[in-house]
Amino acid sequence: MAKQYETVIGLEVHVELATKTKIFCSCSTEFGGAPNTHTCPVCTGMPGSLPVLNKQVVEYAMAIGLAANCEITRVCKFDRKNYFYPDNPQNYQISQLYLPIARNGYVEIEAGSMKKRVRIHEMHMEEDAGKLVHDEWDDTSLVDYNRSGVPLVEIVSEPDMRSADEVIAYLEKLRMIIQYLGASDCKLQEGSMRADVNLSVREAGAKEFGTRTEMKNLNSFKAIARAIEGERERQIELLEAGKAVIQETRRWDDNKEFSYAMRSKEDAQDYRYFPEPDLVPVIIDDEWIEKIRSRQPELQTEKLMRYKKEFDIPEYDAKIITGSKHMADIFEAAAAICGKPKKVSNWLMVETLRLLKDHNMEPEEISFAPENLAKLVELTEAGTINNSVAKEVFEKIFLENIDPGVYVEEHGLKTVNDEGALEEVLKKVIADNPQAVEDYRGGKEKALGALVGQTMKAMKGKANPGMVNQKLREMI
Amino acid sequence: MANKISDETIEYVGILAKLELSGEEKADARADMEKMLDYIDTLNELDTEGIEPMSHVFPVNNVFREDVASCIDGSEDTLANAPLKKENSFKVPKTIG
Numbered sequence: 256m257a258k259q260y261e262t263v264i265g266l267e268v269h270v271e272l273a274t275k276t277k278i279f280c281s282c283s284t285e286f287g288g289a290p291n292t293h294t295c296p297v298c299t300g301m302p303g304s305l306p307v308l309n310k311q312v313v314e315y316a317m318a319i320g321l322a323a324n325c326e327i328t329r330v331c332k333f334d335r336k337n338y339f340y341p342d343n344p345q346n347y348q349i350s351q352l353y354l355p356i357a358r359n360g361y362v363e364i365e366a367g368s369m370k371k372r373v374r375i376h377e378m379h380m381e382e383d384a385g386k387l388v389h390d391e392w393d394d395t396s397l398v399d400y401n402r403s404g405v406p407l408v409e410i411v412s413e414p415d416m417r418s419a420d421e422v423i424a425y426l427e428k429l430r431m432i433i434q435y436l437g438a439s440d441c442k443l444q445e446g447s448m449r450a451d452v453n454l455s456v457r458e459a460g461a462k463e464f465g466t467r468t469e470m471k472n473l474n475s476f477k478a479i480a481r482a483i484e485g486e487r488e489r490q491i492e493l494l495e496a497g498k499a500v501i502q503e504t505r506r507w508d509d510n511k512e513f514s515y516a517m518r519s520k521e522d523a524q525d526y527r528y529f530p531e532p533d534l535v536p537v538i539i540d541d542e543w544i545e546k547i548r549s550r551q552p553e554l555q556t557e558k559l560m561r562y563k564k565e566f567d568i569p570e571y572d573a574k575i576i577t578g579s580k581h582m583a584d585i586f587e588a589a590a591a592i593c594g595k596p597k598k599v600s601n602w603l604m605v606e607t608l609r610l611l612k613d614h615n616m617e618p619e620e621i622s623f624a625p626e627n628l629a630k631l632v633e634l635t636e637a638g639t640i641n642n643s644v645a646k647e648v649f650e651k652i653f654l655e656n657i658d659p660g661v662y663v664e665e666h667g668l669k670t671v672n673d674e675g676a677l678e679e680v681l682k683k684v685i686a687d688n689p690q691a692v693e694d695y696r697g698g699k700e701k702a703l704g705a706l707v708g709q710t711m712k713a714m715k716g717k718a719n720p721g722m723v724n725q726k727l728r729e730m731i
Numbered sequence: 732m733a734n735k736i737s738d739e740t741i742e743y744v745g746i747l748a749k750l751e752l753s754g755e756e757k758a759d760a761r762a763d764m765e766k767m768l769d770y771i772d773t774l775n776e777l778d779t780e781g782i783e784p785m786s787h788v789f790p791v792n793n794v795f796r797e798d799v800a801s802c803i804d805g806s807e808d809t810l811a812n813a814p815l816k817k818e819n820s821f822k823v824p825k826t827i828g
Binding site for chain 2: 274275276281282283289290291292293294295296299307308309310311313332337339340341387388389390394395396397398399400525527530531532534535536537538
């Protein structure tokens with residue numbers, strides 16, 4: 256029988272914090288500025304410049320640490336990690352090695368039907384590097400330091416995951432916690448959340464871990480899943496062939512679905528960490544921790560429970576809505592205005608999800624105002640517009656954030672409740688469709704449907720279908 | 732106690748520092764580094780049992796900045812001394828991460 260192998264995975268997750276300024280200087284962290292416009296002597300490592308720590312970075316890091324059940328380090332310091340690379344203008348990165356801000360935490364994940372804890376080894380604050388753009392034209396690289404000094408929190412897990420599913424459940428859990436805290440938008444595609452995967456395999460039942468590799472350049476959940484599968488297979492093949500896995504950093508190429516070694520042994524990394532002399536220690540007392548704790552918002556798990564209890568929303572729907580902080584915010588705001596949480600939830604669960612899928616969008620990209628959804632619910636509830644018109648109007652709200660009241664008025668979409676006008680149209684429909692009328696009289700119930708359809712069409716969809724039905728029966 | 736630094740160590744430190752040293756420079760560097768290690772030996776004579784390692788000479792903690800952006804375009808100053816530049820960026824030999 257073939258040997259059974261177990262995959263052992265630990266993650267290093269980098270999250271770009273949502274501060275307005277960089278970690279050690281007042282330069283803007285805004286995305287997309289022209290190259291090097293958001294730079295100063297501090298974030299470009301000019302001699303004589305001095306870093307000063309952004310308080311918000313410490314508070315976000317504490318908030319994430321507390322939400323992930325970590326111990327907050329009371330005496331916390333920064334260290335220098337030395338390496339030479341053009342994206343790093345100081346030739347060192349200011350990071351934390353010896354006394355990171357948070358340690359010994361965990362998050363609960365659910366993969367398949369299994370619930371488990373993934374332990375967090377530590378979390379530390381550090382600065383991001385600049386960006387290198389390869390210039391095909393003259394075979395050089397162009398360096399932009401706008402991102403240099405943007406604050407990051409690196410979250411290091413214990414090797415507690417055993418499959419790609421568990422890894423993705425863990426990442427989604429972290430993302431949810433951090434988005435709810437408002438500490439980062441956690442977009443993998445844009446690099447505000449990045450994951451390095453440490454993976455080894457061992458024979459099922461073995462006590463010792465195998466030799467691990469670290470994989471970088473994973474920028475979507477799908478890429479992560481494929482990379483894990485690919486690396487597992489590669490390591491098993493090596494072991495089966497009697498070869499050894501080499502401890503190395505590998506870069507995943509998602510187009511080729513293949514990883515290759517980034518650094519050779521001769522080029523071994525030796526970061527020569529030492530305490531950062533330009534920054535003073537951060538002392539965190541109980542009072543500060545309590546202040547942060549008291550400001551923690553309601554997180555997803557709590558919100559989900561509340562939606563079920565307070566609004567009587569099914570578990571599945573509550574999961575989807577709270578699965579995006581942005582969607583949950585829209586839901587709560589719209590429900591508060593119109594007082595009809597179940598109706599709002601229906602619009603989100605049916606039409607919104609459909610339109611998101613049709614336009615290949617993420618829930619975070621929803622751009623309509625909750626007020627407009629609330630107004631639409633009110634218009635429908637009051638019978639001012641019928642359901643099919645409402646769907647049409649909602650699409651306009653979703654795409655262009657129109658005010659439904661104004662839109663319905665301007666486009667004359669109000670349901671016609673005027674019996675006189677309806678009777679006029681019905682007389683004409685009956686006169687024009689003698690065969691259908693005959694069939695209905697002869698007992699074919701279906702024929703009535705055709706007549707209702709004709710009437711709705713003649714009234715441009717604005718009639719009240721129930722009323723049309725009733726009137727027709729009376730008149731034939 | 733006189734410290735000795737091996738050829739391999741000199742070679743390795745050279746690689747880490749991205750320096751190409753001539754034979755003479757290596758000998759000088761070795762002499763300097765051996766002296767530094769001798770000095771560390773002197774410090775090691777002190778009993779530091781139970782003393783918390785010091786990372787900073789000033790008795791100051793918690794120096795922070797508020798999160799307020801300066802909004803100044805720093806690109807001109809940043810690039811002022813760039814040996815080569817293109818499209819508002821530093822131009823360097825091809826580097827792939």
